[in-house]
Amino acid sequence: MNKRVASSPGAVTPVPFPRNPRRAAAALARTLATTSGSAADWFRYGELLAAERHFAAAAIAFLEALERSPANSKYVRALAAALSHCRRYEEAIALRERLQFPNEQDVAGLADDLRYLHAFARAIAVVDTAEADGRAGDHARVVRGQAKLFLGDYAGGFADMEHRFAAGMARAPVPTPRVAWDGSPSAGLKLLVVPDQGLGDDLMMARFLPRLAAAGLACTFLARAPLQRLLAVSPLGCEVAGSIDDVSRFDAWCAIGSLPHLLRLSAAPPRPAPLAVPETAARRGRALAAPFAGVFKVGICWTGNPDFPRNRQRSIEPAMLLPLLELPGTRFFSLCTGAARAALDAAALAGVVVDACRDDRDLADTAGLIEQLDLVISTDTSIVHLAASLGKPVWNLLPHESFWQYGTTGSSTPWYPTMRLLRQPLRGDWHSVVEDARTALDRLVQARPRGTNRSS
Numbered sequence: 155m156n157k158r159v160a161s162s163p164g165a166v167t168p169v170p171f172p173r174n175p176r177r178a179a180a181a182l183a184r185t186l187a188t189t190s191g192s193a194a195d196w197f198r199y200g201e202l203l204a205a206e207r208h209f210a211a212a213a214i215a216f217l218e219a220l221e222r223s224p225a226n227s228k229y230v231r232a233l234a235a236a237l238s239h240c241r242r243y244e245e246a247i248a249l250r251e252r253l254q255f256p257n258e259q260d261v262a263g264l265a266d267d268l269r270y271l272h273a274f275a276r277a278i279a280v281v282d283t284a285e286a287d288g289r290a291g292d293h294a295r296v297v298r299g300q301a302k303l304f305l306g307d308y309a310g311g312f313a314d315m316e317h318r319f320a321a322g323m324a325r326a327p328v329p330t331p332r333v334a335w336d337g338s339p340s341a342g343l344k345l346l347v348v349p350d351q352g353l354g355d356d357l358m359m360a361r362f363l364p365r366l367a368a369a370g371l372a373c374t375f376l377a378r379a380p381l382q383r384l385l386a387v388s389p390l391g392c393e394v395a396g397s398i399d400d401v402s403r404f405d406a407w408c409a410i411g412s413l414p415h416l417l418r419l420s421a422a423p424p425r426p427a428p429l430a431v432p433e434t435a436a437r438r439g440r441a442l443a444a445p446f447a448g449v450f451k452v453g454i455c456w457t458g459n460p461d462f463p464r465n466r467q468r469s470i471e472p473a474m475l476l477p478l479l480e481l482p483g484t485r486f487f488s489l490c491t492g493a494a495r496a497a498l499d500a501a502a503l504a505g506v507v508v509d510a511c512r513d514d515r516d517l518a519d520t521a522g523l524i525e526q527l528d529l530v531i532s533t534d535t536s537i538v539h540l541a542a543s544l545g546k547p548v549w550n551l552l553p554h555e556s557f558w559q560y561g562t563t564g565s566s567t568p569w570y571p572t573m574r575l576l577r578q579p580l581r582g583d584w585h586s587v588v589e590d591a592r593t594a595l596d597r598l599v600q601a602r603p604r605g606t607n608r609s610s
Contacts, residue, residue, distance in 0.1 A: 175205040193222035197229055200236065207466070209239035227253055234263060241467065241555075241581050243267040256284075258291030265297040270555045272562050274301040292321035303558035311558070312415035319409075324350040326409050327376060335406040337416030341370030343405050346398065348376045350409035352459060353517070354536035356381055357543055358559070358569065360390060360427035362413035367391025374398075375410065384518040388430045422568050426543040431521045439522030442510050446485045450599050451527045452478075454507065455489040456497065458535030467553050468533050470584045473501040477592045478531070483599045487511075487527065489520060489537050529598070531591060534560075542570035549594070551587050554578040 172178040179202035185191070186199060200215030216233035223229060234249040250256070250264040261284040268277035281298040284290040290298075299314025318324040326348050335345055345366065349356050356378070366373040373392035377385050386394040401407075408416060414423070431439070443451060457469035479486055487510040488498060495512060498504045514520050517540055524530060530541040530548040534557060541548040550573055556562050559569045567573055576587050576594075 171201070171205070175202045178202050179206065191218070191222075193219045193226065193229070196222065197226075197232065200232060204232070204236055204239075207239075209236045212236040213240060213242075227255065231260065231263075238263065238267050238270075239464075241270070243270050247271075256289065258284075258289055258294060261289055262291060262294040262297055265294055265301070269297060269301050269304070272304075272556075274304050277301040292317040293323065296321050296323055300558050304556075304561060308414065309418070309420045312412075312419065316412060316415055318411075319350070324409070324411065326350050326407075329401050330407040331401050331404045333406040335408040335416065337418065339369050339371075340405075342372060343370075344372045344374075344403065346374050346376060346401065346404040346407040347392070347410050347413075348407060349378055350411045352462065352536065353378065353380055354458075354534075354539040355411055357427065357536060357539040359410045359413055360385065360388075360543070361424050362410075362417055363427065364389075364391040365417055365424070366413075374404070380516045383432055383435070383516055384429060384521055387432050389428050426545075426570060429521065429540075429543050431525055431544075432518050435518040435522030436525065437522070438519060439524070439526045442487075442508075442523055443526035446508075449485045450483055450529075450602060451485055451487060452595070453487045453489045453510075453524055453527045453530040453532070453537075453541070454478075455530075455532035455535055455537040457490065457494050457533065458537075460493070467555060468535070470533060470551070470588075471501065472497045472503055472507070474584055474588055477588055478595060479503070479506055481592065481596055481599060483602070484595070487523065489524070489530070489532065491520075529595075531595075538573065539570075542573045545572055547572050547574070549574045549576055549591060551584070551591065552577045554581045554583070 179199060182195065182199045182202065186195060196215050196219035200212040200219060203209075203212035203215055213233060213236040216229055216236055219229045220226070220233060230249055230253060234246040237246040237249070247264060247267045250260055250267070253260055256264075261280060265277040265280045268280065278298050278301050281290050281294045284294060295314045295317040299311045299317070302311035302314060319326065330348060331346060335343075347363065347366070363373060363375060368391070375385065375390070375392055375394050376398055377394050377396060379396060382394060382396040454475060456472050456475065458465055485508065486506070487508045488495065489511050491511050491514050495509060498507055498509060510523055511520055517536070520537070521540060521544060524541050524544055524546055527546065530537065530546055531551065532538050532541070532548065533551045538548050538550045548570070550560070552560060552575055554577065556577065560567045560575050565575045567575060576590050578584065579586050
């Protein structure tokens with residue numbers, strides 16, 4: 155940081171946020187192009203840019219605001235948040251630590267940035283200290299839980315993760331039965347299990363559903379549409395429903411993400427959920443793969459849910475995968491759906507990569523194709539959870555920050571035996587990850603029996 159920032163309380167008159175931040179930002183940009191602008195103008199511009207996820211530009215705007223009003227703590231907080239989204243965690247931490255009157259969100263932000271730097275013990279200590287002072291909110295406790303999970307403290311970590319609902323970081327569908335299950339064994343208890351986070355989280359936690367049946371509970375899982383058909387035919391020991399008309403027929407409910415806590419997980423997790431693929435999806439997958447018999451077939455996915463706040467951190471551009479695509483004896487299949495498919499055309503790869511999932515109805519169709527592939531290479535999205543739960547070899551391309559399931563070192567995870575982890579050696583260094591994947595893939599293809607070619 156080359157501009158001086160002071161950290162004392164300040165106030166800004168609230169202004170209603172516009173319905174179209176992009177248009178409002180363009181209008182304000184025209185004003186700032188002809189005037190020096192006030193601190194409030196630059197702060198407002200930064201807010202509008204951040205709303206559109208232009209965090210690098212937002213950081214510059216917040217710096218301009220601070221140049222004009224260096225004592226405004228609201229501007230300091232906004233700059234720290236923008237820098238964090240830019241993965242400039244050290245600078246964000248320095249700003250947060252200079253705040254004289256830190257609030258609950260400051261504590262959560264500081265702990266989060268420390269976690270991204272793998273300073274887990276320090277992140278835990280920050281929240282512990284704030285909790286003793288009455289300044290640790292639910293968001294900070296969730297961050298502490300994630301730090302504990304990174305360190306392998308499943309009991310403490312999952313206990314802290316239960317604060318995700320109060321923090322607004324997870325949401326259970328409504329309505330639910332009036333009684334929340336506390337994990338107590340009760341044979342014959344009619345339990346409704348609901349989703350509460352991402353589809354990948356649902357797949358990862360589905361491994362705990364058979365344990366409920368083994369304990370004698372009559373369990374129903376409320377699956378979201380992309381997973382319902384797949385889970386309905388899988389041997390999970392419970393009913394799978396797409397909707398519930400009458401919650402009164404259940405004795406209690408719980409979130410699927412709470413099962414590790416409720417079942418008192420403290421050591422290695424159970425094996426992934428035993429997934430089965432519906433026959434119609436399996437036939438469709440065989441038909442898609444049939445023209446490429448004899449070729450080493452690789453599924454690829456480069457991005458996940460765009461609504462995930464840190465999706466950019468874990469995503470890459472399809473063009474970066476070119477070193478993989480040029481390997482002879484291979485054929486690549488896109489496992490992306492929706493708007494992510496447009497990136498194939500933008501990178502002029504629509505003919506090089508088979509756009510195999512463009513008509514997928516749900517993840518059952520995607521699973522039908524994955525069953526026919528030799529390997530899946532993907533960033534950390536629901537696709538890696540799906541492929542690994544199907545028992546397929548999957549190479550998970552991880553950002554340097556990583557996620558708690560994978561730790562920060564090593565090439566394996568206890569959560570998925572068939573998953574190989576390829577990590578960024580430095581923040582943002584996808585080139586090294588792709589090069590490592592290319593070298594490993596080349597060896598794998600070369601080790602196959604000779605006599606096949608790319609066009610067979």
